[in-house]
Amino acid sequence: MKQLEVLQKEEKELYVIEETIEKEEKQVKRIKESYEQHFHEARYFLDNLCYLFHKNEQSTFYQSLMDEYSQESRRILEHLEIDETELHDQKKRIVDLLEDINYEKRKLLVEEDTNEY
Template sequence: MKQLEILQKEEQQLQSKEESIANEEKQVRRIKESYEQHLHEARHFLDNLCYLFHKNEQGTFYQSLMDEYSQESRKILEHLEIDETELHDQKKRVLDQLEDIDYEKRKLLVEEDTNEC
């Protein structure tokens, strides 16, 4: 019975950890979606500026600005995607551990039932 209590305690800790990771995952997803929306709005704004730069023969300045903006935006999105992937992997590992504990608990309960008979 002592082993079962240990497994239940470990299971509770893992469930708490899984919940925490799931919340972080949602937060990263919300940040990513918000960033993508801001990225779209900023690109629209910069596209509107394009006309003014070309009109004033400042096309090279605009192009360098757009290149830098695109590069930095890609970096940020890549970092968010990496964070999202790492959280997903952590969550999967925790869920696998929970499955292992569930298996061990069932095994202990079956052993107890056979010992009582």
């Protein structure tokens, strides 16, 4: 019976961890969506600047600025995607552990039932 209590305690702890990971996943997703929106707005602004100064001698400056901005934005999005993937992997490990605990609990309950007879 003590073993079952230990498994239940561990299961509760894992559910709390899983819930925390789900909250973090949602937060990363919201940040990513917000950043993508800002990225597109800034990209549109830079495109307009580039168009306005296309005939200017500094047109290459605006083009290089836009390229640098795009590159940095892609890096940020890649980091957010990596965070999202890591959280997903953590959650999968927790779910696997929960499945293992459920299996152990069922096994213990079956053993108790067979011992009673």
